[in-house]
Amino acid sequence: VEFEEGKDYEVVRPVRLHTVRKRQAEHLRPQTINYAMTVGGKGIEMQLEKNNELLTKDYTETYYQEDGTRVTTTPTDIDYCYYHGRIVNDSESSVSISTCDGLRGYFRTSAQRYLIEPLSGDDEGDHAVTTFNEKNFTPAVCGVTNTTWSDDYEPPTGRSRSRSAGISIVQQQKYIKLFLVADNREVRFSTLPDTDVNVTMVFSWFVFLDHLQAYKPLRTFIALVGLEVWSNGDLITVTPPAGANLDAFRTWRNTELVKRKKHDNAHLISAIDFEGATVGLAYIGTLCSGHSVGVVQDHNDRAIAVGATLAHEMGHNLGMDHDDSSTCACSGDSCIMAAALSWNVPRTFSSCSSNHYEKYLTNRNPSCLLDKPDYKGIVAPAVCGNGFMEQGEQCDCGTVEECTNPCCNATTCMLKEGSQCGDGECCENCQVKCRRKQDDCDLAEFCDGNSATCPEDVFAVNGLPCAGGLGYCYNGQCPQRPDQCVKMYGSGAVEARASCYDQNKRGVYYGFCRRPSKEQYIPCQQQDVFCGKLFCHNGNENPNYGRMVRVGDCKAAFFEDYTKDYGQVDTGTRCGDGKVCSQNQCVTLETAYRNINCSAKCPGHAVCNHRSECQCEPGWMPPYCDSKDGSFSSLSMGATVAVTVTVILVLLGAIAAAVGIIWKKRQSPLLPTRPKPKGAPPPPPPAGNRPKPPSQNYIAARQVPESPQICPGI
Numbered sequence: 001v002e003f004e005e006g007k008d009y010e011v012v013r014p015v016r017l018h019t020v021r022k023r024q025a026e027h028l029r030p031q032t033i034n035y036a037m038t039v040g041g042k043g044i045e046m047q048l049e050k051n052n053e054l055l056t057k058d059y060t061e062t063y064y065q066e067d068g069t070r071v072t073t074t075p076t077d078i079d080y081c082y083y084h085g086r087i088v089n090d091s092e093s094s095v096s097i098s099t100c101d102g103l104r105g106y107f108r109t110s111a112q113r114y115l116i117e118p119l120s121g122d123d124e125g126d127h128a129v130t131t132f133n134e135k136n137f138t139p140a141v142c143g144v145t146n147t148t149w150s151d152d153y154e155p156p157t158g159r160s161r162s163r164s165a166g167i168s169i170v171q172q173q174k175y176i177k178l179f180l181v182a183d184n185r186e187v188r189f190s191t192l193p194d195t196d197v198n199v200t201m202v203f204s205w206f207v208f209l210d211h212l213q214a215y216k217p218l219r220t221f222i223a224l225v226g227l228e229v230w231s232n233g234d235l236i237t238v239t240p241p242a243g244a245n246l247d248a249f250r251t252w253r254n255t256e257l258v259k260r261k262k263h264d265n266a267h268l269i270s271a272i273d274f275e276g277a278t279v280g281l282a283y284i285g286t287l288c289s290g291h292s293v294g295v296v297q298d299h300n301d302r303a304i305a306v307g308a309t310l311a312h313e314m315g316h317n318l319g320m321d322h323d324d325s326s327t328c329a330c331s332g333d334s335c336i337m338a339a340a341l342s343w344n345v346p347r348t349f350s351s352c353s354s355n356h357y358e359k360y361l362t363n364r365n366p367s368c369l370l371d372k373p374d375y376k377g378i379v380a381p382a383v384c385g386n387g388f389m390e391q392g393e394q395c396d397c398g399t400v401e402e403c404t405n406p407c408c409n410a411t412t413c414m415l416k417e418g419s420q421c422g423d424g425e426c427c428e429n430c431q432v433k434c435r436r437k438q439d440d441c442d443l444a445e446f447c448d449g450n451s452a453t454c455p456e457d458v459f460a461v462n463g464l465p466c467a468g469g470l471g472y473c474y475n476g477q478c479p480q481r482p483d484q485c486v487k488m489y490g491s492g493a494v495e496a497r498a499s500c501y502d503q504n505k506r507g508v509y510y511g512f513c514r515r516p517s518k519e520q521y522i523p524c525q526q527q528d529v530f531c532g533k534l535f536c537h538n539g540n541e542n543p544n545y546g547r548m549v550r551v552g553d554c555k556a557a558f559f560e561d562y563t564k565d566y567g568q569v570d571t572g573t574r575c576g577d578g579k580v581c582s583q584n585q586c587v588t589l590e591t592a593y594r595n596i597n598c599s600a601k602c603p604g605h606a607v608c609n610h611r612s613e614c615q616c617e618p619g620w621m622p623p624y625c626d627s628k629d630g631s632f633s634s635l636s637m638g639a640t641v642a643v644t645v646t647v648i649l650v651l652l653g654a655i656a657a658a659v660g661i662i663w664k665k666r667q668s669p670l671l672p673t674r675p676k677p678k679g680a681p682p683p684p685p686p687a688g689n690r691p692k693p694p695s696q697n698y699i700a701a702r703q704v705p706e707s708p709q710i711c712p713g714i
Contacts, residue, residue: 185271319360395422474572493539500554504532
């Protein structure tokens with residue numbers, strides 16, 4: 001490692017003390033290890049434990065050979081060299097270190113913060129220790145502007161229910177499956193010699209993110225599911241403008257990465273010098289969507305600084321804004337989402353960040369965060385008190401101080417006496433229960449009396465009348481145009497007058513039935529006008545998703561992406577007696593769903609579910625559901641009798657959406673607001689490059705405001 005001339009650092013030589021290895025893995029690094037060293041004339045002892053909770057069992061590593069061949073491996077016996085721990089006899093200390101090639105990382109005592117890096121490849125060789133303070137960290141101020149991007153909002157997914165009856169998503173355990181990508185410059189410009197070591201460098205950023213332990217109080221666990229190094233060349237065009245990189249990376253992720261690796265959130269780490277003083281860029285509140293991405297510049301030779309940027313950008317993905325308010329309570333000198341990122345590395349989220357996250361979870365209900373990795377698949381020994389139920393535990397509600405679960409013993413991570421369960425869809429008041437029917441289009445599920453996990457969520461067959469005849473069930477929902485207006489424009493919104501739908505016969509961007517290409521708008525036939533663009537009245541001035549155009553008192557939302565126009569009337573919406581919208585046409589129920597008489601074929605007290613199976617109602621016995629049995633109650637498995645019925649299930653594809661944000665060290669100019677023109681609505685604006693920020697030494701954040709620029713009135 002080469003240090004700048006005149007830079008202050010102390011040379012230390014760590015001494016490895018006792019270690020503990022697992023018997024079955026003598027060739028691997030020890031599970032625990034201690035190092036002694038003298039720093040600043042004072043002896044310290046690091047007590048370290050291997051950090052096994054970084055990866056899932058299906059974790060993959062991908063690199064590219066010289067001929068462009070992609071090679072993906074799933075390591076089964078990874079020699080983890082990432083440790084965290086503390087300084088002995090220092091209650092305020094913490095350590096996050098890699099031992100891959102010497103000791104590299106960060107540690108703090110009650111009095112000071114330090115960086116340690118090897119001067120050789122040996123963990124007991126010479127190391128450079130520098131104090132981490134204002135002298136070796138450049139402050140960065142982050143300010144949100146009202147500069148807009150042209151990216152469309154997207155709605156949350158269609159059928160998104162809490163998986164625990166009566167428990168909000170805020171209270172449930174959440175999981176983010178993270179995928180990291182390192183660009184080709186990381187390989188070419190790194191001082192580390194090969195791809196494997198570059199993998200190590202990328203891991204070091206993730207280790208810092210884990211070191212923060214900041215997501216734990218938010219009941220959110222981050223697991224790395226994959227790492228890709230563009231070793232033979234970039235797979236997108238990486239250029240200095242951060243916005244262009246974000247757009248290109250989002251497109252690559254949605255067209256390539258999602259097809260071969262399941263994940264929730266992806267970030268590109270680039271060694272290119274972003275334009276101006278930009279260091280990171282991400283979208284706000286976009287988990288579980290096609291915009292769940294970010295780009296981070298490898299802007300500092302200290303991994304702790306890059307890790308801080310990654311932590312900050314992920315916070316934006318989770319709906320967090322900057323801590324610009326004096327009312328934000330922070331347990332440290334600064335918090336992760338502070339507008340100024342300085343040498344005093346933040347370790348916690350502020351009260352404002354927690355509120356932003358809770359609001360995002362409540363409003364968007366991003367269901368992918370509830371998809372937990374297989375507990376047996378998490379590569380980690382069980383640790384009682386870490387908040388994550390692992391093999392051998394019946395529950396884990398955190399430390400004794402953190403635990404609020406009345407069913408769980410926080411000391412033993414076992415259920416309290418008399419408790420049948422501690423969490424889960426079938427768990428209520430510490431007892432196994434059923435999952436109740438939630439609405440006309442839902443069906444009750446029944447628990448087996450042993451497991452706190454319910455069977456697959458089932459719902460009524462498509463075409464069943466719902467909401468008092470105002471709609472028909474479709475994939476477990478009862479879609480209606482007035483409800484879609486509330487979803488688009490907030491409470492107070494109502495459906496526009498019927499004559500507004502005549503605009504759909506015009507075949508323009510604010511009124512059409514089908515859009516096979518970006519510039520092609522197919523008008524509706526008269527009988528199909530209620531299956532084209534949705535028209536609303538009142539509510540918020542601007543839509544929650546997309547951009548608004550007004551024709552008289554008729555409001556509609558439009559999108560640049562013709563493949564994802566969420567301003568259309570939803571599939572399955574009633575458009576007449578016995579008719580629903582299907583492929584933007586108003587067709588009969590028989591045409592849309594082929595057979596709507598499934599329940600008529602079910603015997604006794606049974607109803608047809610979405611799998612074309614007859615499901616007995618509670619308390620009625622199979623196979624004909626015509627005899628009652630008190631023992632066949634809510635603690636019995638709901639039996640099904642198959643009926644030969646073909647039902648076409650059309651799945652709703654909708655992506656939770658958001659707003660874009662850029663984390664940078666200087667301010668961007670504000671775009672002028674377009675005046676509302678008179679006359680016919682203007683054509684949609686072309687996508688263009690974002691303006692170049694002026695040269696000022698402060699980080700700016702870009703965000704799509706609640707008010708789109710195109711809002712013409714007639």
